[in-house]
Amino acid sequence: MDIKINKQGSxxxxxxxxxxxxxxxxxxxxxxxxxxNGITKLVLDFSQINYISSAGLRVLLILYKTMKKQGDMxxxxxxxxxxxxxxxxxxxxxxxxxxx
Numbered sequence: 001m002d003i004k005i006n007k008q009g010s011x012x013x014x015x016x017x018x019x020x021x022x023x024x025x026x027x028x029x030x031x032x033x034x035x036x037n038g039i040t041k042l043v044l045d046f047s048q049i050n051y052i053s054s055a056g057l058r059v060l061l062i063l064y065k066t067m068k069k070q071g072d073m074x075x076x077x078x079x080x081x082x083x084x085x086x087x088x089x090x091x092x093x094x095x096x097x098x099x100x
Contacts, residue, residue: 003031010040010071017048020056029059033066040071047077052085064095074098 067073
């Protein structure tokens with residue numbers, strides 16, 4: 001999995017590429033979590049994500065709980081397939097997801 005990270009002040013933008021599943025979720029979590037010190041806004045750009053599994057959802061929940069203590073987390077550019085997964089699992093009601 002390729003993960004692009006852009007830090008500007010206290011805003012961290014992460015653009016993962018591919019799938020967030022059992023194989024890639026640990027790497028995704030470790031790379032994002034290692035950058036969260038001093039971050040008050042985490043932006044996850046899912047424009048390059050075509051699938052997320054339950055392992056990926058678990059990582060999002062962990063990141064959400066971490067960011068809730070120190071700021072805000074937003075997920076942007078979610079495609080219809082991934083949004084469907086968020087809706088079926090109830091994550092669309094928990095996470096701040098912008099589909100525009």
